[in-house]
Amino acid sequence: MVYTDKPSSFWIESTPKGQFPPFLPESLPDLRVDVAIVGGGIAGITAAMRLKQAGKTVAVVEADQIGTGVTGHTTAKVTSQHHLIYASLVKDLGEEKAKLYAESNQAAIAQVFQWVQTQNIDCDFSRRTAYVFAEQPEQLTKVKDEVEAAQTVGLPASFTTDLSLPFPVLGAVAFEGQAQFHPRKYLLHLAKMIADEGSYVFEQTRVTSVDEGTPCKIVTERGNLYAQDVLITTNLPILDQGLYFAKAYPRRSYIVAAEISPEQAPDGMYIGTGDSYRSLRTTPEGDRLLLLIGGEGHKVGAVTNTAERFANLEAYGRERFGITDYAYRWSSQDVKSFDNVPYIGKLTPANTHIFVATGFGLWGMSNGTLAGMLLSDLVQGKDNPWADLYDSLRATPFLTSTSLQENLDVGKRWVGDRLKGLTDNSINDVVTGEGKLLTIEGKKVAAYRDDEGQVHAVSATCTHLGCIVNWNNAEKSWDCPCHGARFDCQGKILHGPAVTPLEQIKTS
Ligand SMILES: Cc1cc2nc3c(=O)[nH]c(=O)nc-3n(C[C@H](O)[C@H](O)[C@H](O)COP(=O)(O)OP(=O)(O)OC[C@H]3O[C@@H](n4cnc5c(N)ncnc54)[C@H](O)[C@@H]3O)c2cc1C
Ligand code: FES
Structure with a gap:
């Protein structure tokens, strides 16, 4: 079969869109909650639900729509079977840690099951x-x-x-x-339970930065809100402190x-x-x-x-x-983290109120659920037996052969991207339906010609840390090979860690 449309996920196509309002600071001036959660995927919504159940007020701030990020594009097997992992976890981390990994993932499956049952979630x-x-x-x-x-x-x-x-x-x-489920039906149900009694779920609200303080300031494209604690659950953290982009x-x-x-x-x-x-x-x-x-x-x-x-x-x-x-x-x-274990905990040793969860290694239905459970305990200062295993500040094996290769790849891309000529320099070189990198008047340009012949040109320099993006022909997107940011042909962000769109370029 030849597809004419862009790829689209069954989970998203089969559920209603636009279920939650954007954050409008004029209606909620100086909004302050106990915990702000940046990113409404499985990790963020699980954390928000646990915190709400513990009596906290929360605000989930989602750039797009709840459950339309990675969680809206998963296979949604809810399992502690993470391909072949336990033999290597036992070998690399020892039996005790491998046991904690297994137990925590089994507990995550039990958490999903418990909510599905007690909250009657049709998913x-x-x-x-x-x-x-x-x-x-x-x-x-x-x-x-x-x-x-x-x-x-x-x-x-x-x-x-x-x-x-x-x-x-x-x-x-x-x-x-x-177990298996429909991930977006599950998340939308939980999100509806979160959004009342002084707690909020905001969609179409991109966070651009977070300042730690008393309270923390969450800066969004629409205005600021405030929280005692902030969880960054944006898949790869949007904040560069902590260097998670280099640790995974x-x-x-x-x-x-x-x-x-x-x-x-x-x-x-x-x-x-x-x-x-x-x-x-x-x-x-x-x-x-x-x-x-x-x-x-x-x-x-x-x-x-x-x-x-x-x-x-x-x-x-x-x-x-x-x-x-x-x-x-x-x-x-x-x-993916380099030791196959997610990072869940404080953003950096200097942060006391900003937390992250990332590195679910394509097994986030259980890893993301346990991340939400653990983050909720960390915010409340509760002991949790999994905290050490997943500690986001643990010494990272930067020098495993995989990590070295991945970081070298990024380094090569960054330097190579700068030196390489992007030799074509005319918009005429861009054929219908395809994207091409060009150098126009010394500027690196990513140009796409749509089926009507119109050219859409944006800067080819990723707004995260400056690598040059690559064309993705099925999704008609510009994908950054360094840390995975993705942009559409108009430069709009499709995937973080970037928080700024690609600059649009006028072509004559
Ligand atoms: C093809 C595929 C198949 C998979 N299959 C499985 C499987 O069978 N079982 C399994 O356990 N796992 C699977 N996984 C992995 C699993 O889907 C992920 O680990 C999990 O969904 C990640 O959840 P998350 O909450 O970290 O990210 P997301 O679901 O992406 O949530 C992060 C949210 O943050 C938002 N965001 C980003 N930047 C900002 C910002 N600046 N401001 C506000 N919001 C922002 C995004 O829009 C997004 O909604 C699969 C993954 C893929 C890609
Ligand atoms: S440079 Fe980091 S994602 Fe592009």
Whole structure:
């Protein structure tokens, strides 16, 4: 199938838009709450809900709409099975820390379940077994090691060869009692419960900076509000203090969805092994069933022909499930820390009232939920047994081979971007439907020619820290290879950490 439209997420298409007002300082002058939460994804909304339940007043300040960031573009498996992770956590961090990781993620699943039950959240929640399957003998050894490690840390793990997949697999690690849901239905329900009795949820309100103080000042494009404490839950923190952009890296991943008959649909949630693994789950859409196929991950900004990534997933669906028509396709990115453990805690050692949560490693349904739970305890000064494991100020393994390579990549991009010539210099070089980097009168320009032939030109220099953006042909966006900021063809921010749009450039 050839898509003419831009990718769009099933989770967002199937839920109502514009549920909350923007922050209007003229209606709420000098607004002050106990805790301001910047970013309304799963981490921010979970923290806000916990704090509200603890009797705090909160204000969630969301640049776009609740649950339309990464959380609106996920596969939404709610599981402590984070691909193959426990064998390496036991090896790298030791059994005690690996146990805490497992326990905290299982507690996050229990938290989601508890709210779904007690608050009657209609979000297609269902209990499922999660599987990581191996198709190659060398992957089977890793799967067996994972079963052993997961059992050691107390997880409900077992080895199985009994899978409901329509192709042969050698074996899998199964985690019982995991779950899946519709992430935006879940978040919208919670957000509606948050927004009353002196607490607020604001959409379409971008925060540009936060000043620590008594109280803290939250500066938005629309005006300022004030809070005793501030949580930065913007996926990658928008504040540069703490250097989280250098302690983690953004990874993009893709999903296609198509109708599948119930007889043909796999039961459970699956993810493969090896470099070109696929992630599978089903979800109801009215009275039909959709199969989600995910994968094709890469570092943000490193791939221009992203349309090919969707095509590869469709080819997999065709070969493995006989699917020819796809209803949805979308993609997004998440932040990976270099030791595979999220950062949750104070922004920097000098901050006492600003907290962050990031680095969910493409497993934020549980990691983001536990982040919200932990942040809520930290703000209230409560002891939490997970605090040390996730401490945002822990010594970061900057010098692992992965981190060194990622940071070198960023350095190379930054220096290389400056030296490289962006040699084309005429708007005429930009063909219809494509984006191109140009140098015009010494200025680096990112130009896109739409289907009507009109050119949209913006500065090619990312407003975060000055790298040069790259074209993304499926999403028609400009993506920054350094820390993952993304912009549309008019320069509008699609994804942080940038807080300022790309400058628009007039072309004659
Ligand atoms: C393709 C894909 C598949 C995935 N599948 C799974 C899965 O099956 N299971 C799983 O557990 N995890 C999965 N993940 C990971 C999971 O989706 C993420 O870890 C999680 O959604 C991140 O949540 P968040 O709250 O950090 O970010 P977000 O949901 O992005 O929330 C951050 C919010 O902050 C807002 N914001 C940004 N800047 C500002 C600003 N300046 N002012 C105000 N607001 C701002 C954004 O608009 C956004 O709404 C997947 C990720 C991807 C990309
Ligand atoms: S995202 Fe950091 S320089 Fe672009």
